[in-house]
Amino acid sequence: MWIYDKKLEYPVKIKTRNPRMAKYIITQYGGPDGELAASLRYLSQRFSMPTKEAKAILNDIGTEELAHLEIVGTMVHQLTQGVPAEIMEREGLGDYYSDHDHAVYPLSAAGNPFTAAYIQSKGDPIADLYEDLAAEQKARATYENLINLADDPDVIDPLRFLREREIVHFQRFGEALRIVQDRLAQKAFYVKKPDFMGK
Amino acid sequence: MDMNREKLLRELMAADFAVIDMNLYLDTHPNDQRAILIYNVLVQRAKMLRDNYERLYGPLTPMTPSKCPFEWINEPWPWQRHYSPFAL
Numbered sequence A: 001m002w003i004y005d006k007k008l009e010y011p012v013k014i015k016t017r018n019p020r021m022a023k024y025i026i027t028q029y030g031g032p033d034g035e036l037a038a039s040l041r042y043l044s045q046r047f048s049m050p051t052k053e054a055k056a057i058l059n060d061i062g063t064e065e066l067a068h069l070e071i072v073g074t075m076v077h078q079l080t081q082g083v084p085a086e087i088m089e090r091e092g093l094g095d096y097y098s099d100h101d102h103a104v105y106p107l108s109a110a111g112n113p114f115t116a117a118y119i120q121s122k123g124d125p126i127a128d129l130y131e132d133l134a135a136e137q138k139a140r141a142t143y144e145n146l147i148n149l150a151d152d153p154d155v156i157d158p159l160r161f162l163r164e165r166e167i168v169h170f171q172r173f174g175e176a177l178r179i180v181q182d183r184l185a186q187k188a189f190y191v192k193k194p195d196f197m198g199k
Numbered sequence B: 001m002d003m004n005r006e007k008l009l010r011e012l013m014a015a016d017f018a019v020i021d022m023n024l025y026l027d028t029h030p031n032d033q034r035a036i037l038i039y040n041v042l043v044q045r046a047k048m049l050r051d052n053y054e055r056l057y058g059p060l061t062p063m064t065p066s067k068c069p070f071e072w073i074n075e076p077w078p079w080q081r082h083y084s085p086f087a088l
């Protein structure tokens, strides 16, 4: 279970509205490499992890990703709050405004709504951990793209924090992968599913 | 949010983040005795800062005794602009 903690993991205090930047940043809310996908991916995969270290790291990183989802949603909210319709439209959010007004809705920068097809949960711990390593790299790259697009220090600062967390998560998933591979006692680069009967 | 509250919140956020990060490290290094010692100190410090903040400014989790009216629903919520302290 989870209990809400009434604070962010990292502060977000954006003084200047910038709907165009919100349109880009929202991709880390509901896009293919976003925080919602990350959280669901890890929290779903944890059920089939074979070692206590892997169960714990997926549980705890999946939980931290929920805090990141909240940070990204907060950024989108603060960047768009109260911006008049004609400015939303001028800044490229006419489509978004039509359907969602100033609400926060999970979609990608290109406007594709969130889908579970962004994630996998394969029941094979090696396959899942490799996916997680790739997911962290893709999220890091996305944050770098967003930082390149941003010019406001109030926006760049939390984006930098989120980018750094992806690097830490990548490191921890790498350690978990090594532990799982040792546990499965195979030196092979690819290890078959533990319950595979060799039929 | 007044300056003292911002300062205390900022300290608590930093202290809790240190715990979160050390927790992830220990998930994959459960036998690192020195790291566990550091973790225990960080947890104690975060708990102290949390208790102090909640005593002054109300509940951070909906599992805290309340006065009437129910204090949990008090604004600001963390996504509101005037909630967050300035960047760490």
Ligand SMILES: [Fe+2]
Residues within 6 Å of the ligand: A038, A065, A136, A139, A165, A166, A169
């Ligand atoms: Fe991550």
